[in-house]
Amino acid sequence: MARALEREDEDQILDAIAKWLDRDVKDKVLELDHADEYPYEMVEQMKELGLFGATIGEEYGGLGLSASLYARIVTMVSEVWMSLTGIFNSHLIMCAAIERFGTDEQKERFLPRCASGELRGALALTEPNCGTDLQAIRTKAVRDGDDYVINGTKTWISNGIEGGCVALLLKTDTEVMPRHKGMSLFIAEKGPGFTVSRKLEKLGYKGIDSAELIFQDYRISADNLLGGKEGRGFHHTVGGLELGRINVAARGVGIANAAMKASVQYSQIRETMGKPICEHQAIQLKLGDMATRCEAARLLVEQAAQAYDRGDRCDMEAGMAKLFASEAALENSIEAMRIHGAYGYSKELPIERYYRDAPLMCIGEGTNEMQRIIISKQLVARNPA
Numbered sequence: 001m002a003r004a005l006e007r008e009d010e011d012q013i014l015d016a017i018a019k020w021l022d023r024d025v026k027d028k029v030l031e032l033d034h035a036d037e038y039p040y041e042m043v044e045q046m047k048e049l050g051l052f053g054a055t056i057g058e059e060y061g062g063l064g065l066s067a068s069l070y071a072r073i074v075t076m077v078s079e080v081w082m083s084l085t086g087i088f089n090s091h092l093i094m095c096a097a098i099e100r101f102g103t104d105e106q107k108e109r110f111l112p113r114c115a116s117g118e119l120r121g122a123l124a125l126t127e128p129n130c131g132t133d134l135q136a137i138r139t140k141a142v143r144d145g146d147d148y149v150i151n152g153t154k155t156w157i158s159n160g161i162e163g164g165c166v167a168l169l170l171k172t173d174t175e176v177m178p179r180h181k182g183m184s185l186f187i188a189e190k191g192p193g194f195t196v197s198r199k200l201e202k203l204g205y206k207g208i209d210s211a212e213l214i215f216q217d218y219r220i221s222a223d224n225l226l227g228g229k230e231g232r233g234f235h236h237t238v239g240g241l242e243l244g245r246i247n248v249a250a251r252g253v254g255i256a257n258a259a260m261k262a263s264v265q266y267s268q269i270r271e272t273m274g275k276p277i278c279e280h281q282a283i284q285l286k287l288g289d290m291a292t293r294c295e296a297a298r299l300l301v302e303q304a305a306q307a308y309d310r311g312d313r314c315d316m317e318a319g320m321a322k323l324f325a326s327e328a329a330l331e332n333s334i335e336a337m338r339i340h341g342a343y344g345y346s347k348e349l350p351i352e353r354y355y356r357d358a359p360l361m362c363i364g365e366g367t368n369e370m371q372r373i374i375i376s377k378q379l380v381a382r383n384p385a
Helices: 007-035 040-049 067-101 104-116 233-269 281-310 315-340 351-363 368-382
Strands: 140-144 147-158 165-171 183-189 194-199 210-221
Touching: 007 040, 007 067, 040 067, 067 104, 067 147, 067 165, 067 183, 067 233, 067 281, 140 165, 147 165, 147 183, 165 233, 183 210, 183 233, 233 281, 233 315, 233 351, 281 315, 315 351, 315 368
Parallel strands: none
Antiparallel strands: 140 147, 147 210, 165 183, 194 210
16 A cells, blocks of 8 residues: 655655665666676665565555655666666566455465565566457466466566566456456466576667566466456456556656756767857757656656556556657657767667667557557547537
């Protein structure tokens, strides 16, 4: 349960994270990103900071932070290294599903270990032939006494290698219509029959592990069926994705901010035709647009997070924030590269990383094309003729 914090408490949390980023992260990002190396030391530091329990209720050992404060944290971390936010975001979406929809026994069994970072989780939704259309999943769970036997493949699973469990979306009924009524969500810890087949290579989003998972006669107790009832998995998943989209939007703000700030600094140092390039109108136009995109994206994220904190339905608000902020990240990253010229294309500066990381924001947690459809449908539903 999110708790209201005094402004002073919020500032202390943000200050602690800012000091950590400056002291232990900033100078190591370039090497880790280029090597695509998992940041084990930083993960341990994130445990100490409580980030793996950021939005988990205090009664389970978490910090119980609001989505609004959490989004600000995500933005701050993403300005330094966006990949780090993926390590705790997928985990916290899984935890949010458990806390909102799980049985009391499931909450007591999983959430304290998740809050401490002892057990780190992921979302296992997508499959080789199924991304945005989650109802097309083929991985099946067949009831066998007190257990289910699971067979299938999941792909592009963040934290799939280093994490210890996944929120696993499955078909428990392949005949029922509409298809979403045959879907169930399980909290699946690694064990016999649950294997990582390979690490997937990516353009950007380095450091975090993205994996393909294979389930072959993987046996799991019926006690791990979220909420204890079949057929609710699609509802549980969609509910969790609201927080996920707010997170991705906040990441977009972070990348957009980083690209803009780097460009402002560089434009005052780099000179052409006898003056800093920030005095050239062509660069001023770019900087003006970049700053405006950052502020508009931040306000949309704030609006979506506040709606989530109120308990309102916020798929439209989260969709708007995710759509605009991710496109802002993409546009600002390419403008930063143009402003920096050859240095922007160089691997000596972070500009090329922003350029590689930004496109994922337009794809992850539902493509931007899908966000437009969600926004449109909600717009019509909320404004009947």
